[in-house]
Amino acid sequence: MCQYDIEMTHITKQYPLVLAVDDVSFRVRRGEVHALVGENGAGKTTLMKILYGMTSKNGGEIAIGGKPVNFKKPGDAIAAGIGMVHQHFQLTPVLTVAENVVVGEERQSWWNFNRKKAIDAVDEIIREYGFKIDAGRRVGDLSVGEQQRVEIIKALYRGAQILILDEPTAVLTPQEVDELFKVIDRMRSLGKTVVIITHKLKEAMAISDSASVMRDGKMVKAGVPIAQCSTDLLAKWMVGRDIELDSTRRAQQFGETVLEVKGLCCRDRHGPVLKDINLRIRAGEILGIAGVEGNGQTELIEALTGLRTPESGQVLLRGEPLTGGPLQFLQKGVGHVPEDRLARGLIKDLNIRENLILGYQWSDRFAGRFFLKMNDITAFSRKVIDEYRIKAPSEKALISALSGGNQQKVIIGRVFEENPQVIIVAQPTRGVDIGAMEYIHEVLLNLRDAGAAILLISADLDEVRRLSDTLAVLYEGEIVTETPADTLSEQEIGMYMLSGKMDGEEVLADGKTA
């Protein structure tokens, strides 16, 4: 006999224009780790928010531990032993870990809040589950991974039997992911039920006991034991067709150096953000830069696209120094796929056609001295929409009406069609569905094969590893290692990302050990 901790039957959620959850049934056994897999917008998070009482449902039944429930607000769900850790944390930076965990507790008896007792209880949880965290530290000083632990501790402290984690690994380094998985293992052995919402298939395979797959608001596969799954199968269910994500190809040969960065230094109000960066990118090469976000990536992108004037150092394009602002960089042939699609890459209230010339509005392909060449622009737009398989009714559709993947294709099409000598590509597939990701990767590789020099900056380590011919790690504003692809393991790259060095490297540098 199996006992189900969560039983959701025939759940439906209708938003004004979209049926987000369409007659979905979802069951999770007590004490198992269950991966809820699907593309962005497949309805996973909505389904779980319904379970957590954050979102109302239009139809269906929910039972927790066999008892029918009807949560009106998250408080009801918490009282019934459900905890949820959202993608965006809800913590107070000025309070300590323990204070953040017990916050809300003081309301029950505000005249007599026993701080000591609360902190002891938090320490007890930290010990029991083996969290690596100090209850007395200020949350504002913690890394993203540590903040996530605080959220999990908070849920456990409130007596969660069922824990829902929404894309928990999206913001973590490989080491932090390992750390999280250890904690999840521990929870499983203590009989907790865990639901992980994810679209990272490798991780779903690594940690869960069974998986359910959603697509377009429907449950495609429910409760499949993980032994009967593979990443390929999961991807197929998720997208609805076969997907090739693991295959790749490296550059056959490199041409001459196209972009060279020499001794680049930048600083902001708080101090140096880029320290003596030296890079070169050759024709037909993808140089991938891995690193935890906030280690100088944004500044590097800005310095290489003319948005930021470096304090010292040079950027050379085929030996010629690149100076000036974004316009000069664009005109000399430095393409830019910005890391923040909707802030820097596109104008969401303008239509596709208008966005397809953004950055090239000066080009004589699109404009004369004064007038825009409307016919040429329209023809170009139709060609790009067609060639890059942008799903849109016409070139006059607003960018805000497109999905993330199609928005990104607008940028990619705009930049690649210009045949730039160098392309600075940042986070090309962030928030993009698997189908579009596969396509964008393919286009990048094709462009490289055609001889473009590409700098790829991505927080997605799998992406960097898959596409790069040369791989560098940026840590605290420095390039700490640069090697041909495939020479470092995922774990080794992770170590560089976290600490800027490999374990034992210092010892070797001392020359005391062979």
Added chain:
Amino acid sequence: MGKPLNRSKLAHSANTAIQSVGALLIALILGAVILLLTGANPLGAYGAILKGSVGSVSAFINTLVQTTPLMFTGLSYLFAAKAGLVNLGMEGQMLCGAMGAAVAGAWNLGLPKFIHLPLAILVGVLAGGLYGLIAGLLKAKFGANEYIVTLMLNYVATLLMSYLANGPLRPEGEINVATAPVLETAQFTKLVKNRGLTAALFIAVTLSVLVHFFLDRTKPGYEIRAVGRGRLASETAGINIARTTMLTMFISGGLAAMAGVSMVLGVNGRYIEGFSPGYGFNGIAVSSLASGNPLMVGVSALIFGALRAGAMVLNMTQRIRPEFADMIQALVVIFVAMPALFQVVKTRAKKPETEPAKAAEKKEAN
């Protein structure tokens, strides 16, 4: 995800039209309630307004006279808004334009009309444009907030023009606070004898088409819209934001100046202190009701022009102050600024839709 794609543009313009008409209706209804509360007869009042604005040929001419300056200031506000700028200095820019046109128009150079009139217009437009440029320059170079700068520059312009009209530019023996009359060679052709309706109305209509075309089809127009909707993206695209800001404020100032020019070279024939009942600020209402579409500015200005022409009659027949028109105008701006209100009404109305229809809609969205 998101909205269905295939009807975006049409639905969008239909939406904004519904919103504008709705705002106007709500404002009129609320105006009626306020009239009731003050003991007046709303039906009588609106009847009088209708009669005074479109009740006769003469009334309609009054409406068109009021419409002309409102079109210019409406275009002025709209133009700045396209670049994400808020020009609250239209009143001052208009006064500068009026004074510039008055001086150039009174200047006896023996020029023929086809040179003198354009020259007087040009001087007026340049005066207002340069006055607008001050705020653009301060914003572009020093990051000064254009709301405050434009608003404050109104006082400077009002007082400066008052000084000029009272002192140096006031002809000897003149009883009114006004400048010397504009020569015949610098006056707009009157469309109706002895009335204020002039060819300036045609200029206003032409300009609204030109503004539409400029924003939609030219490189600087594209850059202005890009900066207005996405500053960071425009910076990344190599658009010179400082230059765009200055250009926008110059053109916006020049458009506002045309309101003053049309009054001086058309209606009044000279600069008379206090000639404007607030045409500058009324431009905000005109632009709001036109919801950012230059081609709709004419319609919007006509509605407010009628309200203003009708309100003048109100005073005589219904003993309601003409400021009633200002109140309605303010209410329209407030309700146009509340798109969420109409969203609520729309979702309520949509509820009975059937499930399969929505499922189909969703398919389209993907």
